């Protein structure tokens with residue numbers, strides 16, 4: 001199937017990186033279509049851990065071409081750092097292998113400063129952003145005053161970046177935070193431009209041709225469905241379209257590209273969230289600690305980008321069903337099943353209750369999520385260590401039962417199950 005889409009079915013951090021890695025082994029192109037370096041995708045290969053924030057994680061596979069689509073917002077400084085760190089790890093990052101859309105937007109120091117200043121100004125009502133300038137960059141895009149990758153190629157870029165910083169300084173001044181040095185930043189961005197120029201191209205045209213000639217394009221979403229700017233738990237969301245339909249606008253493809261698309265929803269075996277906002281199945285106390293881990297292991301629930309401890313809870317079937325609908329998910333990849341090993345009993349939220357009403361679909365989508373109580377069912381846990389298992393048949397009956405329950409709630413099959421963080425610790429069904 002030429003277009004394959006990997007989306008997060010929760011609040012991000014579902015472990016998409018390793019699922020992308022699995023599919024990327026057979027892909028010609030691997031493409032990011034939304035977000036920026038707020039994302040953190042981790043792939044473990046043997047004893048090497050790759051943490052990617054901007055470049056599609058599929059680049060780790062030699063045969064792929066990595067594309068950064070027009071729907072992205074790109075901080076050139078962190079992009080160059082990431083390119084250098086991949087090169088040091090012997091991953092080739094040349095203009096032949098990495099193609100950046102001319103229409104992707106630039107993140108600047110003004111966006112970073114505004115993001116942080118606005119979070120402070122929101123005080124108790126803050127969103128808990130990653131502080132990477134994502135919201136302000138998309139705001140500039142929507143207000144038609146953003147800078148794009150193609151601007152790096154223009155002769156008057158120095159003036160444009162300087163004007164942009166001066167404009168940003170006006171708002172920073174109102175917010176009472178220090179202003180930025182426009183000349184210094186414009187010099188720095190000239191250097192970035194010189195290095196990035198060879199990578200900038202018309203990726204929409206390229207991907208269109210690739211799909212027409214039967215090549216496989218793997219689109220990897222950043223963040224998760226519940227953080228989508230339209231369909232997530234607004235306003236506690238990111239500023240981009242994180243869901244599968246965003247692949248088309250974010251890569252510059254037409255509806256024909258979606259005709260035979262395969263949409264793989266990645267869902268963690270339990271629920272996590274970073275940042276503020278409602279979380280109906282959230283846990284605290286000992287069980288939360290048990291699911292989160294202490295932060296000593298790379299797979300513990302602490303942010304790849306910010307290091308913040310993640311909020312944790314039982315799997316939410318209502319939100320999963322919602323994610324299947326909004327994305328058109330055709331199959332699921334369940335991650336971190338191994339973390340549930342050793343629990344006597346596991347809970348799953350199958351419906352919400354508000355007053356006398358019990359609901360499996362919500363009247364206004366994710367609005368007012370905090371007004372519902374989760375209705376949980378209890379299923380048996382298992383004690384067997386599953387990290388070395390590689391087939392569905394080997395899994396304990398209770399683990400199979402948990403996955404079957406999840407598939408029934410979602411209405412789509414579970415095709416992949418991860419039982420550990422290493423590349424090989426996957427069960428394909």
Ligand code: IMP
Nearest residue numbers: 012038039128129130134237238274275
């Ligand atoms: P922003 O994208 O930095 O503006 O942050 C907006 C919200 O999305 C905050 O709650 C962040 O914690 C959350 N968020 C952004 N990126 C990620 C991610 O990659 N994983 C999980 N949460 C994220």
